[in-house]
Amino acid sequence: MTQTLTQADLIKFDSPASRVNISWRDLSYELSYWTEAGMEKENLLQKVMDLLVAHKYFIIMDQGWSDWDLEIYQGIWSKAQLRVCTENHGGNKRVHRVRCALRMSQFATMAIFGYSLFTIVAIILGMPEIAAITFVLLLLNVSVILYQNFQLGRILYQVIEIIAKRVYLIPIQTISHKSAPETAILQQ
Numbered sequence: 001m002t003q004t005l006t007q008a009d010l011i012k013f014d015s016p017a018s019r020v021n022i023s024w025r026d027l028s029y030e031l032s033y034w035t036e037a038g039m040e041k042e043n044l045l046q047k048v049m050d051l052l053v054a055h056k057y058f059i060i061m062d063q064g065w066s067d068w069d070l071e072i073y074q075g076i077w078s079k080a081q082l083r084v085c086t087e088n089h090g091g092n093k094r095v096h097r098v099r100c101a102l103r104m105s106q107f108a109t110m111a112i113f114g115y116s117l118f119t120i121v122a123i124i125l126g127m128p129e130i131a132a133i134t135f136v137l138l139l140l141n142v143s144v145i146l147y148q149n150f151q152l153g154r155i156l157y158q159v160i161e162i163i164a165k166r167v168y169l170i171p172i173q174t175i176s177h178k179s180a181p182e183t184a185i186l187q188q
Contacts, residue, residue, distance in 0.1 A: 020157065028101035029153065031160055033169035038092030041084045045069055047163045048082065068101070072156065077108045078148040080156055096169065100156050102149040111141055 021030040049059055049070065058073040068081035080102050087095040104112075115138035122131035164171065 026101060027103070027149075028099055029157070030100075031098045031157075031164075032172040033096045033098070033164050034172050035094050035096065035167075035169050036092050037168065039094060039096070039167055039169070041069075041086040041096065044084055044096060044098075044163065044167070044169075045082075047167065048159060051159055051163065072152070073105065074152045074155070075148060077105055077145045078152045079103050079105050080149075080152050082156065095172065098160055100153065100160070102153050104145055104149070108141075108145050112138065112145075115141060 023029065049061075052059055052072060060071040060073075062069050062071075066081075068083045070082040071079055072082060073079045080100050083099045083101075085097045085099070087097070089095065115134055119131050119134040119138060122128075122134060163169075
């Protein structure tokens with residue numbers, strides 16, 4: 001049996017090769033990479049798209065007006081917004097900062113709103129049993145959405161790491177969301 005990226009429970013994920021800066025407030029994480037090969041942001045994004053499209057992920061590219069470069073969907077509940085910022089350090093030296101923000105799909109947002117509205121209406125109309133059932137369904141749905149978002153985040157982390165290894169990007173070990181000191185970049 002072959003494993004695919006959509007079967008995240010079957011994948012044995014590698015241990016992290018680079019430090020992941022997680023922002024729980026934004027539900028996102030950030031990875032940073034150094035290269036002296038002059039790789040541009042568009043090349044990195046194209047390689048990510050090529051790998052994900054081969055595994056049947058639905059991807060939307062930014063048309064220039066969004067805060068993200070790629071929007072990646074897994075199923076009907078979850079999506080991730082991927083953004084790459086590139087710092088040019090002269091010549092072919094670049095720092096790529098990849099930010100992956102996990103979001104609920106529009107359908108998931110509508111489902112949660114619907115469950116919440118139905119629960120409130122049931123309480124107002126004096127039907128506590130119906131309200132309890134819809135509230136439990138709401139909690140179950142939220143659990144499924146959170147689980148699928150977590151899985152999508154893990155998969156995208158692995159995809160980014162795979163691409164980084166293929167194109168010889170060097171992970172930058174940072175402790176905070178601030179830029180790595182110039183000496184850390186120059187030592188690599």
